[in-house]
């Protein structure tokens with residue numbers, strides 16, 4: 001319930017990382033919001049997410065430090081490894097990253113992140129979270145937006161000062177309201193699984209549960225890190241190749257994964273054989289979306305879904321949320337100007353980060369001589385130059 005002196009609410013489509021963070025950031029700035037989420041129950045997929053300092057700083061400033069730190073892990077390092085030998089190409093000490101940027105580098109179960117955000121949202125009187133609310137479209141009526149919503153079978157209208165489309169890669173707000181393009185399949189697939197750490201104890205892989213490891217091999221790469229207070233190991237295996245179904249998320253057949261990693265070393269194949277079940281995700285990207293028009297704007301994957309190969313899609317959603325809340329809370333300008341200012345601040349940065357992810361997609365999957373040259377370059381660069389190369393991403397601050 002909003003306080004009666006509050007300005008009209010901002011309507012937010014979607015209660016993912018982007019939508020929940022935006023609602024919280026708006027509330028902290030004194031702005032009410034109505035969050036409309038199509039899911040009847042909010043539950044996250046059983047997988048992890050890396051929260052680099054550019055994102056964790058914002059979440060900490062929103063008051064989530066204790067809730068997140070209770071289950072997040074701060075691994076000792078990110079180890080970029082040659083998959084053939086397991087040896088480090090470069091080892092990035094994460095305590096140094098946290099000190100350098102003044103915020104932790106967390107890895108966390110998505111369910112734990114969602115629970116922390118949801119608890120904070122539910123404790124905020126300025127946020128009205130409505131589940132089972134599917135946004136069908138919206139009209140910019142000049143002095144307000146009118147959002148067309150299905151609450152189950154019942155159709156209704158929700159009015160607000162602005163509509164923030166945080167409705168993910170398949171965003172209705174982007175396509176139906178702003179006339180943007182559908183997401184495009186990247187030609188890559190990510191396989192995800194989670195294991196209790198006891199299940200990997202017998203494997204002869206150094207530091208599997210204490211660090212984030214990025215294993216570079218032929219036409220594929222693998223990422224592993226501990227989550228849920230170190231009790232679970234998160235595994236992501238990214239492979240090239242067209243997946244004709246092009247569906248977003250489905251149960252994967254482990255024999256397909258086995259074939260993709262057939263020429264990888266035995267210890268890695270043993271690791272990949274451990275999970276009972278895998279989910280596979282076709283990786284889609286959104287580029288060139290209209291970030292804002294009139295009283296409607298996009299944030300998170302709705303605006304710029306990107307390949308996960310710099311682990312920044314969620315972090316960009318958190319940054320977007322902070323920036324759009326700052327602009328929307330500024331009463332000195334009309335709402336369309338505030339959203340246009342948000343768009344011009346975010347378009348360039350998110351495109352540059354998406355570009356870095358696309359570059360990594362190529363570099364990580366090199367083969368033969370080119371892979372050898374990449375490995376030599378990484379070794380030569382060493383941790384300090386490698387860390388400095390990440391400053392523009394991890395060191396970002398919202399003024």
Ligand SMILES: Cc1cc2nc3c(=O)[nH]c(=O)nc-3n(C[C@H](O)[C@H](O)[C@H](O)COP(=O)(O)OP(=O)(O)OC[C@H]3O[C@@H](n4cnc5c(N)ncnc54)[C@H](O)[C@@H]3O)c2cc1C
Pocket residue numbers: 013014015016017018019036037038039048049050051133134135136166167168169170171172190192236281299300301302308311312313314315316317
């Ligand atoms: C394999 C993989 C690994 C990744 N690893 C990382 C990482 O380590 N670090 C990182 O920062 N990012 C990572 N990402 C990216 C990150 O997961 C996403 O960028 C992030 O989750 C996007 O959040 P979002 O809130 O924008 O969208 P979503 O999480 O998709 O949320 C959108 C919400 O909108 C709702 N919705 C959709 N349509 C409607 C509608 N019409 N009406 C109402 N509600 C609607 C949906 O139900 C959903 O709740 C990874 C992605 C993948 C695929």
